[in-house]
Amino acid sequence: MSISKDRPRSARWDAGQLGCGGLAFGLRRALAPLRAGDLLELLAHDAGAALDVPAWCRITGHDLVLATHPRYIIQKIGD
């Protein structure tokens, strides 16, 4: 396996004002094309995101690397 293959890729998703179920479903969709270990930078301006993004990560097991509302970085776990 080459170094470049092992290096985590990153993606970015601006969720805008999406919150609650819309935010959760969008997160699932944003992470779907990524591989385990890849990073997703999320911008979520919904006031509930400060609690909801960490909660969603705890439920799904994805690693919340950074949470400084409205910016979050999530590392995808394996399927």
Added chain:
Amino acid sequence: MSDSKKLVIVNSRGFDDERSSVAWSIANTAVASGMDVTVFLVAAGADWVRKGAAQVAQLNPLDPPMNTMIGNFLESGGRILVCPPCAKVRGYTQESLIDGAILAGAPSMLEEIAAGAASLSF
């Protein structure tokens, strides 16, 4: 995984529905029984925690006034989550809400269910 002391109450009922009084009465009973209770307010249920809104409401004369039940719930350690889109569409921000009511949506509520909480819906 299961935690029989955890309870989530989802309340979508507002000021025009006596079932709101039932929801808050059960929430009061649950915290008084030592349960770990989260009330998730959605749709018209979000109106209950707008500052000042519940001051004069009593939907069943045999239940305490709504403001008393909401206050008792919070003082007893109950947790109130308010669906962000439901609040926003009503023009409510975090500053519009009483102390102790927090804007947080389905993921925060579902974490309780995933941890084994029972759920009731109104």
